Every structure is written in C-alpha cells, then in structure tokens.
Amino acid sequence: MFLMKDIVRDGDPVLRQQAEKVSFPLSDEDRKLAHDLMEYLEVSQDPELCEKYGLRAGVGLAAPQVGVSKMMASVMVPAEDENEEPVFKDVIINPVIVSNSVQRGALTEGEGCLSVDKDIPGYVPRAARITLEYTDVDGKDHHLRLKNYPAIVCQHEIDHLHGTLFYDHIDKENPFSKTDDEVFIY
Ligand code: SB7
Ligand code: NI
Numbered sequence: 001m002f003l004m005k006d007i008v009r010d011g012d013p014v015l016r017q018q019a020e021k022v023s024f025p026l027s028d029e030d031r032k033l034a035h036d037l038m039e040y041l042e043v044s045q046d047p048e049l050c051e052k053y054g055l056r057a058g059v060g061l062a063a064p065q066v067g068v069s070k071m072m073a074s075v076m077v078p079a080e081d082e083n084e085e086p087v088f089k090d091v092i093i094n095p096v097i098v099s100n101s102v103q104r105g106a107l108t109e110g111e112g113c114l115s116v117d118k119d120i121p122g123y124v125p126r127a128a129r130i131t132l133e134y135t136d137v138d139g140k141d142h143h144l145r146l147k148n149y150p151a152i153v154c155q156h157e158i159d160h161l162h163g164t165l166f167y168d169h170i171d172k173e174n175p176f177s178k179t180d181d182e183v184f185i186y
Contacts, residue, residue, distance in 0.1 A: 002040045003053060008067050010116045015064055016163040019071045022093050024139045030070070034091040034137045037061050037074035045078060058114050060153050062160035065115050071095065073157035077150045088150040090142070095134035095158050098143075100127035105183040107152060111166040120167040122175025126155045128183050148185045 008014055022030055044055040062073035076089045105128030110121055129147040132154055136142060146154060156166055171177050 001043065001053075002036055002061075002066055004055060006066050007114050008065055010113075010165065012067075014067055014069055015115055015160070015165065017064065017069050018163055019062075019064055019069045019161040022070050022072055022135075024135065026093075026137060026139070030072070031137060033063060033066075033068060033070070034072060034074070034093070037063065037066070037072065038076065038089075038091055041074050041076040045076065056114055060157040061114065062157045064160050064163075071161045073160065075150070075153055075157055077153055088146065088154075090134075091137055092132070092134040092154070092157070093136065095132060095154070095161070097127075097130045097155070097158060098133050099131040101129035103128040103181055103183060104179065105129075105148065105152065105185050107149075108184045108186055110170075111152075111156060113156070113166055116165065116167070120170065122167070122170035123178070124152075124156075124166050124169045125179070125182065126152055126169070128185075130155065148183075152185060 040061050041058055043049045043053060044057045050057055059077050060073060060075045063070045071094045072091060074091045077087045079085060079087055104125045106123040106125050111124045130151045131145050133143050
C-alpha cells in the first residue's frame with residue numbers, strides 16, 4: 001500500500017518526464033501498480049483510514065507520483081451523497097483526450113496536488129468538458145464524455161503523464177483573472 005513517504009514531491013525529475021505507454025496484456029507488475037494506485041484513493045477517502053495511515057485525501061493519483069513513468073492513473077470522484085456510487089472511478093491506462101470543449105472551466109478553490117506540499121493559489125483554467133479514451137486494467141477500451149469536476153480531475157491526472165503540474169497553468173501576473181465564457185465548478 002502506498003503511503004505519503006512513497007509520493008514523489010515536486011523537484012523530482014520523474015514528475016517532469018513524458019510517461020511511457022503501457023502494453024497489454026498487463027504485466028503482473030503493472031497490474032499491481034494499478035491496484036495500488038486505486039487502493040490509495042479508496043483508503044485516503046475513508047476518513048478513519050486516512051487518519052490512521054496519515055494520508056492526504058486524493059481523488060486521483062498518477063503513476064509518476066509514485067516514481068513510475070508510465071501512462072497510468074487512478075481516478076475516484078465520489079458522489080456528493082456519500083451513499084451513492086462514485087461519479088467516476090477507474091484506473092485509466094494510456095489515456096488520451098480526443099476532444100476538448102471550447103468552453104473553459106476552473107475550480108473556484110483552485111487545485112492542489114499530492115506531489116506539491118505548498119498551497120499555490122490561483123485558477124487553473126481547463127476544458128469544461130472532454131472526450132476521453134483509455135484502456136482499463138482488463139484491456140477494455142473506453143470512450144466517454146466527462147464534464148465539470150471529473151473532467152478537471154482527469155485533465156490534472158493526464159497532465160502528470162506529460163510532465164505538467166497544475167500550477168503551470170496559473171497566470172503568474174494575475175492568478176485569479178477570469179476570462180469570458182469560463183464556468184466555475186464548485
Ligand atoms: C484538484 C485535485 C486533484 C485534481 C484536480 C483538482 C487531484 C489531487 C491529487 N493529485 O495530486 C493527483 O494527481
Ligand atoms: Ni496531482
């Protein structure tokens with residue numbers, strides 16, 4: 001199981017690398033990685049276990065964040081009502097955003113990252129909606145449209161696979177500048 005000590009922090013070159021494509025069928029090693037990436041999210045989103053293991057809660061975790069430069073990330077976006085199924089939950093392998101909405105969106109609270117220990121305030125403008133393609137752990141291909149928060153989280157994770165961190169997108173002169181036709185999420 002991954003703990004905070006396993007999470008690579010900003011400054012480590014692996015976070016700035018282009019990750020490698022994963023081949024199928026998955027090796028035992030890649031299958032374990034997929035499992036462990038999702039396990040972190042499940043454990044971190046359980047308040048008791050999160051506290052017990054001293055984790056930071058996360059809705060996503062990309063392989064480079066545990067030092068593995070491969071195109072794999074776990075995403076688990078809980079429903080607002082915690083008794084409901086997550087709005088999106090999967091390990092996304094070799095993900096590609098095949099289309100982006102013209103409309104932009106940003107989280108009102110900005111973003112954070114398990115690999116970035118300090119708070120970096122500012123809007124992180126992204127596409128409000130995306131069309132995503134990826135392969136799951138069983139080798140099944142997926143093609144789906146995501147909007148709002150799940151779309152933002154997937155963009156944050158896919159950025160990790162290309163060596164980009166959320167603060168790269170923040171306008172340095174004017175971190176809270178709004179553009180026209182931008183939706184604010186949450
Ligand atoms: C806010 C938080 C995340 C994504 C988008 C907005 C995920 C934070 C956890 N991670 O560092 C995952 O890469
Ligand atoms: Ni991150």
